[in-house]
Amino acid sequence: GAGVSQSPSNKVTEKGKDVELRCDPISGHTALYWYRQSLGQGLEFLIYFQGNSAPDKSGLPSDRFSAERTGGSVSTLTIQRTQQEDSAVYLCASSLIGITYEQYFGPGTRLTVT
Amino acid sequence: TQLLEQSPQFLSIQEGENLTVYCNSSSVFSSLQWYRQEPGEGPVLLVTVVTGGEVKKLKRLTFQFGDARKDSSLHITAAQPGDTGLYLCAGEGETSGSRLTFGEGTQLTVNP
Numbered sequence: 001g002a003g004v005s006q007s008p009s010n011k012v013t014e015k016g017k018d019v020e021l022r023c024d025p026i027s028g029h030t031a032l033y034w035y036r037q038s039l040g041q042g043l044e045f046l047i048y049f050q051g052n053s054a055p056d057k058s059g060l061p062s063d064r065f066s067a068e069r070t071g072g073s074v075s076t077l078t079i080q081r082t083q084q085e086d087s088a089v090y091l092c093a094s095s096l097i098g099i100t101y102e103q104y105f106g107p108g109t110r111l112t113v114t
Numbered sequence: 115t116q117l118l119e120q121s122p123q124f125l126s127i128q129e130g131e132n133l134t135v136y137c138n139s140s141s142v143f144s145s146l147q148w149y150r151q152e153p154g155e156g157p158v159l160l161v162t163v164v165t166g167g168e169v170k171k172l173k174r175l176t177f178q179f180g181d182a183r184k185d186s187s188l189h190i191t192a193a194q195p196g197d198t199g200l201y202l203c204a205g206e207g208e209t210s211g212s213r214l215t216f217g218e219g220t221q222l223t224v225n226p
Contacts, residue, residue: 035216040200040221041218041219042120042202042216042217042218042219043202043204045213045214045216048213091156091157093156101145101206102147102159103147103157103204103214104159105149105156105157105158106156107156108154108155108156
């Protein structure tokens with residue numbers, strides 16, 4: 001079966017431009033997460049979607065960051081007016097809600113802001 | 115806020131050596147997961163431990179969950195170059211639902 005996919009795999013953009021990152025979760029997974037990872041570091045939680053519930057946006061670093069999930073499936077993370085400090089790998093994960101919440105990650109989108 | 119501290123942050127060893135990575139917190143977790151991440155890829159789940167004192171083995175990898183469910187360890191026996199990667203622990207809080215808390219990771223390099 002297909003895993004989590006993300007696009008684009010790499011994105012280079014100029015400071016001040018807006019970018020959109022896409023995530024296709026595993027079919028049937030009701031939970032979707034976005035993380036940010038700097039080189040060789042751990043994962044910084046950004047936002048979490050679960051079914052039809054209001055998303056947990058508590059990890060978004062500023063109001064330039066937003067995300068939506070359409071139809072309970074595909075999600076888009078949007079960064080407006082990008083800054084150099086936004087450069088990182090953005091990872092998406094999905095999971096089933098059950099006894100434990102094991103997450104399945106996509107390969108990530110490497111964002112470079114010049 | 116729940117925090118997970120991993121140690122060591124970096125580890126470089128020779129093929130055939132044994133090693134242990136630690137994941138510690140002052141908070142109790144309902145479960146704890148270990149992931150391995152290779153360059154250019156997302157983390158891949160290795161194991162989930164749920165019960166205090168639980169030990170799980172995955173070939174040469176042994177995972178242990180502390181009795182109080184506040185800490186965990188990963189032990190690798192006879193490390194191989196293919197074990198190289200970033201090892202991440204992640205805890206599910208008792209009240210945080212499906213939002214995991216990730217440690218900062220241990221970057222392991224196994225030299226041939």
